[in-house]
Amino acid sequence: ACSSKYVLSQMHPMWHGPLEVPGGDHQSPIDIAVKKAVFDSELKPLESSYDPQTCQQIWNNGYSFLVEYDDTTDKNTLKGGPLQDKYRLCQFHFHWGESNDWGSEHTVDRRLFPAELHLVHWNSDRYTLFEEAVMEENGLAVIGIFLKVGKRHEGLQKLVDALPAIRHKDSVVEFNRFDPASLFPSNIDDYWTYHGSLTTPPLTESVTWIVMKQHIEVSHDQLAVFRSLLFTSAEEEVQKSMVNNFRVQQPLRGRTVRSSFT
């Protein structure tokens, strides 16, 4: 899968600072100013095709929890939308706050959501490994979906039930059937798209962001289980709750956000 341990653990778990990337002017996340987004009629609908059987594991990497997929074949693909090539899903993960008042990375007209889901894909038309693609401008495509607190999300519950088994950093549990599309909102044709970066180190500017306009709803109790995870490993004396694992919004630096809808 796409997150070899040594590489991911580069993300210092307590990293929160607005670590500036020297000369980085395509950084993420950003605030999406709805009125300033430019409608682009050339933007096509997104086409995703995921195989739930290729789900491999769910693990706590000390920054978030990741659900990883077998990305050695073209079983989980994303194309269309703003994308010229075909991209492979390697993992999805979330960012959330210590309270329901904040937690998302992107904002919409400065509005914060309690959490945000990221489905991470890499360009398998041009590269053979995720690690290669992560360094290239057109290497990655990440779908961002906002979470709001409301009714219980039946699809999410299977993930939530697995979280107590991975409370500590570096804990892994086998997870062998999950359909990522079960976390999509009903409308995936309305989205904003812009060029940006990973929101954690190495912050490489290799991401075509596709942020859904429609959020999904999860229950307060489901989000509370996210907050029961720990940044720290089992050996560490002081246990730290895994909350507020989001990066602050970054300057737009002249970029245009396009919308697929008017």
Ligand SMILES: NS(=O)(=O)c1ccc(C(=O)NCC(F)(F)F)cc1
């Ligand atoms: N939050 S985000 O922007 O979707 C995001 C997605 C993926 C990674 C990631 O794989 N980092 C490990 C790498 F690439 F090897 F350094 C980091 C952040």
Ligand SMILES: [Zn+2]
């Ligand atoms: Zn993320």
